[in-house]
Amino acid sequence: MADRPILTVCTSCRAGHDLAEGQTPPGRLLHDALAEALATQPEPPVELRGAACMAACARGCTAAIAAPGKWTYLLGELDREMAGDLLTYASAYAAHATGALLPSRRPESLRRAVIARLPDFTLPKDPAA
Amino acid sequence: MADRPILTVCTSCRAGHDLAEGQTPPGRLLHDALAEALATQPEPPVELRGAACMAACARGCTAAIAAPGKWTYLLGELDREMAGDLLTYASAYAAHATGALLPSRRPESLRRAVIARLPDFTLPKDPAA
Secondary structure (H helix, E strand, C coil): CCCCCEEEEECCCCCCCCCCCCCCCHHHHHHHHHHHHHHCCCCCCCEEEEECCCCCHHHCCCEEEECCCCCEEEECCCCHHHHHHHHHHHHHHHHCCCCCCCHHHCCHHHCCCEEEEECCCCCCCCCCC | CCCCCEEEEECCCCCCCCCCCCCCCHHHHHHHHHHHHHHCCCCCCCEEEEECCCCCHHHCCCEEEECCCCCEEEECCCCHHHHHHHHHHHHHHHHCCCCCCCHHHCCHHHCCCEEEEECCCCCCCCCCC
16 A cells, blocks of 8 residues: 555445436546646645445445555545545545544534544454454 | 454444443444354354444444455444344355455345445555546
8 A cells, every 4th residue: 555545536426316328427526626636736645546336325425535554434425526625634634643533623524524434454453442 | 464354343333322321332232242153153254353433323333344355345234133144244255256245145134234335445556447
């Protein structure tokens, strides 16, 4: 895994709606808005990835951020207008020791976006948990 | 990471309810039911872990299963009565190449349990996604 956190966006997400023929899925639009914003940064805070269907359709658009040794956070109810806030959040996540940012440390649009968090499965078992 | 999948249960989960003083959280009961069932198996199909708050409170109890190179699946609305079904599912996940089991291949109680799935972040980026 790279040192930078990895931000994975569900590129097939329709955010609970049917798509008209030829319409780009909102998840792809979110991914591409993030890619565009990252392309302007000399030191992008995250590596952007896409995934086809993260199976969180009821709460799409969806993205997950992960880094070695940190909690993985799964976020939902995202849209392309939140790309800037997502990158602000990603920078704070990158700078945080465990990734467990308090809601008050997230941009306003993301305060209720957390669907779940998962421990880093590559770490040894914590016998106290 | 071990070769066996890792099944992580949110041990602090109250499944959306208040706890009476001294009451054991339902997430801990689920974890312990799984531990008890696994202890009877000569070759447990998974390594069981606990995590304190996986932040999916609205859909608790919650668990996640992960293995190197496979999709991580996050499951919700679980309870201790589903421990046997969870281990049946875990065995099928362990035997599956990608972990992406069709709902029809999961025990009935788990067909609607998937909250989300996440790619293995430790893999190299898939440029096609």
